Amino acid sequence: MPTLVPSAELFRHISELVARPAHWRALLRPTEGQGDDPQHLVEEFIGRLRRLEGIPFPYLVPDNAMLPPESIRFFTLDQNWVDALCDGALSLGRLTDMDQQHDAAVGPVLVRRSEHPMINHRRRRLRRPAQAVPEAETNYSGFLLRSALVSGWPGLEVRATAAASGSGPNTQCSGAEVELIRMSRLSPDVLLCLFAGPFGCVQIHEPKEGITYGAILSLGEDADGAPTAQLQADSYSKQLRGLGIGGYTVGEFIDGAEVPVPLRSASTRVVEINQLRKSMVSKLKGLSPPAWEGSEEAFTSAHFALQMVEGASQHIFRATDSSEAASEASSKADTGQPARRKPVAEQLAEDRAALNRFLFDSREEDPS
DSSP states (O other): OOOOOHHHHHHHHHHHHHHHHHHHHHHHHHHHOOOHHHHHHHHHHHHHEEEEEEEHHHHHOOSSGSSSSSSEEEEEHHHHHHHHHHHHHTTTTOOOOHHHHHHHHHHHHHHHHHHHHHHHHHHHTOOOOOOOOSSSSSOOOEEESSSSSHHHHHTEEEEEEEEEEOGGGGGGEEEEEEOOOEEEETTEEEEEEESSSSSEEEEOOOSSSEEEEEEOOOOOOTTTSSSEEEOOOEEEEEEEOOOSTTOOTOOOOOEEEEEEEOOEEEETEOOOOOHHHHHHHHHHTTSSSSSHOOOOTOHHHHHHHHEEEEEOOEEEEEOOHHHHHHHHHHTOOOSSSOOOOOHHHHHHHHHHHHHHHHHHHHTTTOOO
């Protein structure tokens, strides 16, 4: 015969059951869900939020003056802000005290699990193997770039490392590479990059699949002195190379040997080739010692190609002191939550054992 339990005792037992965070966490699956599993969908959704996907742009840049044209802004994600964002998303349907207890217990676990889809979303799209989630809390950082470079060169490549070596033109990114977890164009001229950790050096360069002709673009300034993407007739110039004449090494740039690139019109950016060729010959002859001694007709298409060819251009941004930047990012990432001490799977196994003891062993004392 079934055992009858007084309603008051049953109510007390249920109240004690739902009041323990470990019991709520024990209801979660021990491993990440798959497909249309509701838990998996929630983890994916939180992961997208933590990658800043779907966040209105004014939340990221409250004022246009914070990201003017032709500028780049580096940042470290404030984990308090991100936690508040995730808590707001999880608060839908939070009406009673029981809902509050459920979210307080389950929310942090789902947020931690969301790191796996967060850091591996880009890897999946590139068909790379998934990366394990580090046990230590990750301080995410990144940058926003607003420039005509974003729309003009959609194939830009970005690389970040923990440190930089050298100085001036000889600066190089060095040290461990920092994982790029998101690279998105938010608008035709705004690029967002997010990295799984602090970095001391960022390298932005053109795709390196080929060699092309190129020139140096010099942007003008608006009335406030800020760079503008408006092209002028003299916006482009070309640094000339040695041709093996006059002691100048073939292919190496000659200091002070720069000529403007004439355009038929600034709007179409069509180069006046004959005029550019004449300017090159005149400039090379005028150097001391001269870098060209032949006639203008002897300056063939091969010489012209050597002057015009360009590899993949790049620019390196270097932190003043990467160790100080990492320390500052770590201090800003203090969320007030206890440090992660064990993997999620291990935590859920302990919670499941605690739930079983509560349900089947009435002598168990509440450890939490």
